[in-house]
Amino acid sequence: MARASVFIYITIALLVLLLISQSPKKPANHRHRRLKLRSNFTFAPPLHHSHHNPIAFDPLVADIERRREDRKWEKEHLDRAHSELAHDSAPAAESQPEWEDFMDAEDYLNDEERFNVTNRLVLLFPKVDVDPADGFVSEDELTHWNLKQAQREVLHRTQRDMDLHDKNRDGFVSFQEYQPPSWVQNADNNSFGYDMGWWKEEHFNASDADGDGLLNLTEFNDFLHPADSKNPKLLQWLCKEEVRERDTDKDEKINFKEFFHGLFDLVRNYDEESHNSSHQFDDSMETPAKTLFAQLDKDGDGYLSDVELLPIIGKIHPSEHYYAKQQADYIISQADTDKDGRLTLTEMIENPYVFYSAIFNDDDDEDYGFHDEFR
Numbered sequence: 001m002a003r004a005s006v007f008i009y010i011t012i013a014l015l016v017l018l019l020i021s022q023s024p025k026k027p028a029n030h031r032h033r034r035l036k037l038r039s040n041f042t043f044a045p046p047l048h049h050s051h052h053n054p055i056a057f058d059p060l061v062a063d064i065e066r067r068r069e070d071r072k073w074e075k076e077h078l079d080r081a082h083s084e085l086a087h088d089s090a091p092a093a094e095s096q097p098e099w100e101d102f103m104d105a106e107d108y109l110n111d112e113e114r115f116n117v118t119n120r121l122v123l124l125f126p127k128v129d130v131d132p133a134d135g136f137v138s139e140d141e142l143t144h145w146n147l148k149q150a151q152r153e154v155l156h157r158t159q160r161d162m163d164l165h166d167k168n169r170d171g172f173v174s175f176q177e178y179q180p181p182s183w184v185q186n187a188d189n190n191s192f193g194y195d196m197g198w199w200k201e202e203h204f205n206a207s208d209a210d211g212d213g214l215l216n217l218t219e220f221n222d223f224l225h226p227a228d229s230k231n232p233k234l235l236q237w238l239c240k241e242e243v244r245e246r247d248t249d250k251d252e253k254i255n256f257k258e259f260f261h262g263l264f265d266l267v268r269n270y271d272e273e274s275h276n277s278s279h280q281f282d283d284s285m286e287t288p289a290k291t292l293f294a295q296l297d298k299d300g301d302g303y304l305s306d307v308e309l310l311p312i313i314g315k316i317h318p319s320e321h322y323y324a325k326q327q328a329d330y331i332i333s334q335a336d337t338d339k340d341g342r343l344t345l346t347e348m349i350e351n352p353y354v355f356y357s358a359i360f361n362d363d364d365d366e367d368y369g370f371h372d373e374f375r
């Protein structure tokens, strides 16, 4: 079937790659562009509209970045962790990178004979073009691909965090076992504002979908990324938390003023980015804000309760799907030469750096604008 031919095809492509990688090393030719691995990571979960790392298009690049991030993470935690941890979290013997350190990895990516971007795209195209496999990569297909890459990344980080918190190593995190990270402990209790309810017992309980008092990997992942969760208890908690944070006059409800200065901007930004509507930044926004407020205020008491925030919570806390789509739209806008809204393999090969620009370090004068796009 088609599956078999794809397999043969991938095998051949891999052989070609192998042959190329074993040919004698020639002096590097002059390049205008250097692919660069990202080296700074933030280990706190992304809250609100904080920076969201671009998703690596190529799983091979993601893999290199992941290993590098793991090393940095281990170093950061082992430096101050107790010796018990130091033994257990020593790097696993599984699939060691073939390069000694990560400078080598970056050299590898920039060695056109070992890491041939064209061949990479040829190899990846049939993996993205699956629904249907028609020779075109659609926005949905690319979004789905990005989302899969992002989810793999997120789950990997959760697993890493879980290893740290699951003290008795039974695969579950109990409430006694987990300790809030330092950014929670050091938060100033008196400042009204963000994230005060995070890592508290209510948050823990809401994440515990089956109510057995323990969080397994799925539940712990939801705990860290409630906006991506399908757990209704947790979404409800997130809404409550949002009310707590926005409720400046402490009446436990959101009045119009509290809604207009804060929440409405988030909803509007979300709609603009996904629907590409026209920009307007003036007082005339008060009218649409009032309209939306009235729509959300189901019981008409002039305030928004946590339950009434539920329809917009996905816009206040965008999910991975949102970022995956945003990135797909950006890539298509840059690479879709014939403007039919979808990508052929040829279009991708002719615009390779759009797919690798998250690690693109421009030292020529062209502006790819990728980083700006994703804040």
Ligand SMILES: *[C@@H]1O[C@H](CO)[C@@H](O)[C@H](O)[C@H]1NC(C)=O
Pocket (backbone or CB within 6 Å): 040, 041, 042, 051
């Ligand atoms: C990573 O470093 C770049 C500059 O090297 C900086 O612009 C960017 O904000 C940093 N990102 C994070 C998440 O710290």
Ligand SMILES: *[C@@H]1O[C@H](CO)[C@@H](O)[C@H](O)[C@H]1NC(C)=O
Pocket (backbone or CB within 6 Å): 112, 113, 116, 117, 118, 119
């Ligand atoms: C990359 O692979 C393509 C197709 O196999 C080939 O045409 C191109 O010359 C290769 N580039 C380099 C630098 O080896």
Ligand SMILES: *[C@@H]1O[C@H](CO)[C@@H](O)[C@H](O)[C@H]1NC(C)=O
Pocket (backbone or CB within 6 Å): 185, 186, 187, 188, 189
């Ligand atoms: C914040 O309040 C908790 C108890 O509610 C307390 O244990 C903690 O020390 C306080 N943190 C700071 C920085 O004041």
Ligand SMILES: *[C@@H]1O[C@H](CO)[C@@H](O)[C@H](O)[C@H]1NC(C)=O
Pocket (backbone or CB within 6 Å): 201, 202, 205, 213
């Ligand atoms: C969380 O659930 C436990 C029972 O599993 C209960 O004893 C505790 O009071 C709950 N805490 C909160 C804040 O709801």
Ligand SMILES: *[C@@H]1O[C@H](CO)[C@@H](O)[C@H](O)[C@H]1NC(C)=O
Pocket (backbone or CB within 6 Å): 208, 209, 210, 211, 216, 217, 218, 219
């Ligand atoms: C964790 O528990 C939930 C039920 O609360 C279950 O649906 C899920 O499959 C479990 N995940 C793992 C990794 O065992």
Ligand SMILES: *[C@@H]1O[C@H](CO)[C@@H](O)[C@H](O)[C@H]1NC(C)=O
Pocket (backbone or CB within 6 Å): 275, 276
């Ligand atoms: C986005 O906006 C631009 C310019 O305002 C317009 O040309 C384009 O058709 C819009 N795209 C969509 C999908 O609405």
Ligand SMILES: [Ca+2]
Pocket (backbone or CB within 6 Å): 129, 130, 131, 132, 133, 134, 135, 136, 137, 138, 141
């Ligand atoms: Ca397709």
Ligand SMILES: [Ca+2]
Pocket (backbone or CB within 6 Å): 336, 337, 338, 339, 340, 341, 342, 343, 344, 347
């Ligand atoms: Ca096209």
